Amino acid sequence: MNRLGSIAATGLAVLCAAGGGPSARAAGATLSREDALWLERVTYGLTTATVSEYLKLGRRRYLDEQLHRRDPRLPPQIAAQIDALQVSHSSASQLLLAVTQEQQRINALSDDAAKQADRKALNEQGNHMAYEAARRELLRAIYSQAQIQEQMTWFWLNHFSVFQYKANDAWLVADYADTIRAHALGHFRDLVIATLTHPAMLQYLDNAQNAAGHLNENYARELMELHTLGVGSGYTQQDIQELARILTGVGIDASGREPRLKPQWQKLYRHEGAFEFNPARHDAGTKTLLGKTFEPGGFDEVERAVDLLVSQPACAAFISRQLAMYFVADDPPRALVEKMAKTFRKTHGDIAEVLQTLFESRELSASLGTKFKDPMHYVVSTVRLAYDGKAILNTHPVVNWLDALGEPLFGRQTPDGYPLTESGWASSGQMSRRFEIARAIGAGNGGLFEPEDGSAAATTGFPQLSTRLYFSAIEPFLSVNARTALDRASSQLEWNTFLLASPDFNYH
Amino acid sequence: MRRRELLHLMACAVPACTAAGRVFAAPPGSPRFLLVFLRGGYDCANILIPYSSAYYYETRPNIAVRRPTGQDTGGALALDSDWALAPALRSSVALLYAQRQALFIPFAGTEDLSRSHFETQDDIELGQAASGRVQGSPDLRSGFMARLAGVVNGAAPIAFTDSLPVCFRGSADIPNISLKGVGRLVFDARQAAILSAMYTGHHLQPQVEDGLELRQEVSRAMEQEMKEASRDALTPKGFELEARRVGRLMRDQYRIGFIDVGGWDTHVNEGSAQGALANNIDSLGKGLTALSQELGAEWRNTVVAVVSEFGRTFRENGNKGTDHGHGSVYWILGGSINGGRVAGEQTGVTRENLFQDRDYPVLNEYRAVLGGLFAALWGLSPEQVQQVFPASTPVDLKVI
Numbered sequence: 001m002n003r004l005g006s007i008a009a010t011g012l013a014v015l016c017a018a019g020g021g022p023s024a025r026a027a028g029a030t031l032s033r034e035d036a037l038w039l040e041r042v043t044y045g046l047t048t049a050t051v052s053e054y055l056k057l058g059r060r061r062y063l064d065e066q067l068h069r070r071d072p073r074l075p076p077q078i079a080a081q082i083d084a085l086q087v088s089h090s091s092a093s094q095l096l097l098a099v100t101q102e103q104q105r106i107n108a109l110s111d112d113a114a115k116q117a118d119r120k121a122l123n124e125q126g127n128h129m130a131y132e133a134a135r136r137e138l139l140r141a142i143y144s145q146a147q148i149q150e151q152m153t154w155f156w157l158n159h160f161s162v163f164q165y166k167a168n169d170a171w172l173v174a175d176y177a178d179t180i181r182a183h184a185l186g187h188f189r190d191l192v193i194a195t196l197t198h199p200a201m202l203q204y205l206d207n208a209q210n211a212a213g214h215l216n217e218n219y220a221r222e223l224m225e226l227h228t229l230g231v232g233s234g235y236t237q238q239d240i241q242e243l244a245r246i247l248t249g250v251g252i253d254a255s256g257r258e259p260r261l262k263p264q265w266q267k268l269y270r271h272e273g274a275f276e277f278n279p280a281r282h283d284a285g286t287k288t289l290l291g292k293t294f295e296p297g298g299f300d301e302v303e304r305a306v307d308l309l310v311s312q313p314a315c316a317a318f319i320s321r322q323l324a325m326y327f328v329a330d331d332p333p334r335a336l337v338e339k340m341a342k343t344f345r346k347t348h349g350d351i352a353e354v355l356q357t358l359f360e361s362r363e364l365s366a367s368l369g370t371k372f373k374d375p376m377h378y379v380v381s382t383v384r385l386a387y388d389g390k391a392i393l394n395t396h397p398v399v400n401w402l403d404a405l406g407e408p409l410f411g412r413q414t415p416d417g418y419p420l421t422e423s424g425w426a427s428s429g430q431m432s433r434r435f436e437i438a439r440a441i442g443a444g445n446g447g448l449f450e451p452e453d454g455s456a457a458a459t460t461g462f463p464q465l466s467t468r469l470y471f472s473a474i475e476p477f478l479s480v481n482a483r484t485a486l487d488r489a490s491s492q493l494e495w496n497t498f499l500l501a502s503p504d505f506n507y508h
Numbered sequence: 509m510r511r512r513e514l515l516h517l518m519a520c521a522v523p524a525c526t527a528a529g530r531v532f533a534a535p536p537g538s539p540r541f542l543l544v545f546l547r548g549g550y551d552c553a554n555i556l557i558p559y560s561s562a563y564y565y566e567t568r569p570n571i572a573v574r575r576p577t578g579q580d581t582g583g584a585l586a587l588d589s590d591w592a593l594a595p596a597l598r599s600s601v602a603l604l605y606a607q608r609q610a611l612f613i614p615f616a617g618t619e620d621l622s623r624s625h626f627e628t629q630d631d632i633e634l635g636q637a638a639s640g641r642v643q644g645s646p647d648l649r650s651g652f653m654a655r656l657a658g659v660v661n662g663a664a665p666i667a668f669t670d671s672l673p674v675c676f677r678g679s680a681d682i683p684n685i686s687l688k689g690v691g692r693l694v695f696d697a698r699q700a701a702i703l704s705a706m707y708t709g710h711h712l713q714p715q716v717e718d719g720l721e722l723r724q725e726v727s728r729a730m731e732q733e734m735k736e737a738s739r740d741a742l743t744p745k746g747f748e749l750e751a752r753r754v755g756r757l758m759r760d761q762y763r764i765g766f767i768d769v770g771g772w773d774t775h776v777n778e779g780s781a782q783g784a785l786a787n788n789i790d791s792l793g794k795g796l797t798a799l800s801q802e803l804g805a806e807w808r809n810t811v812v813a814v815v816s817e818f819g820r821t822f823r824e825n826g827n828k829g830t831d832h833g834h835g836s837v838y839w840i841l842g843g844s845i846n847g848g849r850v851a852g853e854q855t856g857v858t859r860e861n862l863f864q865d866r867d868y869p870v871l872n873e874y875r876a877v878l879g880g881l882f883a884a885l886w887g888l889s890p891e892q893v894q895q896v897f898p899a900s901t902p903v904d905l906k907v908i
Contacts, residue, residue: 206775214826218775231627406670416626427672429685432719436694485706503710
């Protein structure tokens, strides 16, 4: 037996001796290549629990669970980690109020040195809040059984992208992610309204400062270009300005104090959490958007405008194409996009239904194994394979790997979100970087098991990638090139590196 | 022979083969071109200030840069009787301008009217004929820098970016590497060979081979920097550090380069002589100066073009910032260019002359300007220029 064989056999023996592994029922069944590829595409990557669930339910019921029941069933240790986070116990408006008051206090300080020190401390707190948000997202991506919901949460976070370093967004991104998760498989219109009224978006694209006489068209433009219709779908610069006028007065107030308003404005005033619609800042004129006249009103103008946008055929087509790019192919088949757009129109933007059309399509089956993993899929799938449901104690290494690969959560500066295509992630510089990260993950020394509270770390070595899961769902389908490389590995570290760097593992 | 194949042969012949300067056939002294893309649409009117325009001061009550007043360091730096430079460039680009190594082209840009960052950036980087854009189906697989590299002998192209920019898309694989943080080498030659072999016959094979190879080259080039850094307490940061590294690589190996700089989308509180925009332009100016120094004697063979997707609204908006506009100001720098002037078609900066009563017009279409520049720099034939910019009409601004 060569060295690799002995390493692999040891992994398997350990797992069997410990009595671990899937249920007896699942253990009997096996995955076909097509099953394995399908699961790789539909989830963030294989784990023993995912495979056994799939074998138990079959594809149709598995998909139904994923789209409609979405039960995360987090391991207790992971649920406890999430529950211990500060962001899990504070609302966006609480955090925003706290940070705003602290900023006011600091600005009033007369001692410059104290001012600087306190500002720095506040920034660090903000960074920590954003880290907690990223940690929570990553733990859910790795451990939640509701894998489509988690991917869709990432997808919409990217579609309605915000940047943690804009204004106070670091304090708000956790709430923003949860807001999006609640609608990730719901109706698209609700998702648009939820992001439109969220303080993270209101700050990021400046609509908090958009007021009658002080027009700021930044958000209005991206709402049409990036969020709903897509560029070149027929709207004009005039439409952007009119939509910006409709959006005047949509802003933020964390104080909870209602402003003094003229009597005729009081009934139009809206306030929920940190979101505020202030009629005193709203342009009271008549507007024309996409040929439709908007008589002067209050926030209902905004709701009607969103209804108008999401009911455009261009919106159904644009959103369907984005989804198909994410789940199927960089240049998705037109027939598939049309089928999805039809479902979108028929169901008034029911995202779960649109995805059902996608996941049951011939086009998806035909594309299995050919989609290049973006860094999020890559990193999450490596951790899922390497630790297979075992709870990591420290998420910093995962955050760092995503940073190094150029796709940190809440880290896209521009509102277009990260690319969904291979060409955005597979240039020469990115491939060599990815191999270096493969080695870092394969080395297992990133500190994943050093508790974040500083208590004593458990000793860990290299992750054992050659497990029962590997032998049942990955090894049988490996390419000749990958096998050859694995045979040439002179250490466990090299073996891990080559597996994680192989084309087999970088596509799904 | 493709670069990759050449590298491959050399890797077989000489184990440590890619010592700087030996890889490429381009003779020393051959022209170099670097495209610097300011992503976000920089507010050109606050960098090249139209100080003779009363309308500029009227419509920018909070953010206008003060008229040149000689000694006052807060005012703009006069270039001629109409134009002045942002004071943040006093110790960098203003000095290059004084040595006739910098020029500015106002009213430059594209015919794209979407005012979308992303569409206009792509449009510029693709550089295709306007007819393709009107039909809404540009060929997304072919960027103009890739086509330029295809017509220039010994082009040795490279992008100094995290991912491959649209302008370098094409049939040939063009390497990219970010110079922001370059760490120690991770793989030895044997490991790199095994990794490469896994992608034999795969469509990513060129990227994988280039990536592993380039990583070694750059690590070697950086060794010198580390030696210098250990002697020098004042190590440059940010764009200046990147620009120095670019300068070193373009001095020794590469002839056609691309780098981008972000953070120009100033919708809110952009500042005037000081503030967010001034800080960003200061860092850019220092970086470009550092680049010129690092290139040494080769600076006189180098041309740098600084472009951005669009200008911004001529009037300030309600938040002491500016929104997406149209015409921009491009910069050309180089050790032996015909600089020290404001070049190209111009018009008076008045309300009547604004495009759609809001933005600078585009009088110097970028494909015409860059096409003319490339023709002069490399002596390209009209046919070659048409390969780079199909259906364009090159304009010679006598830059070279």
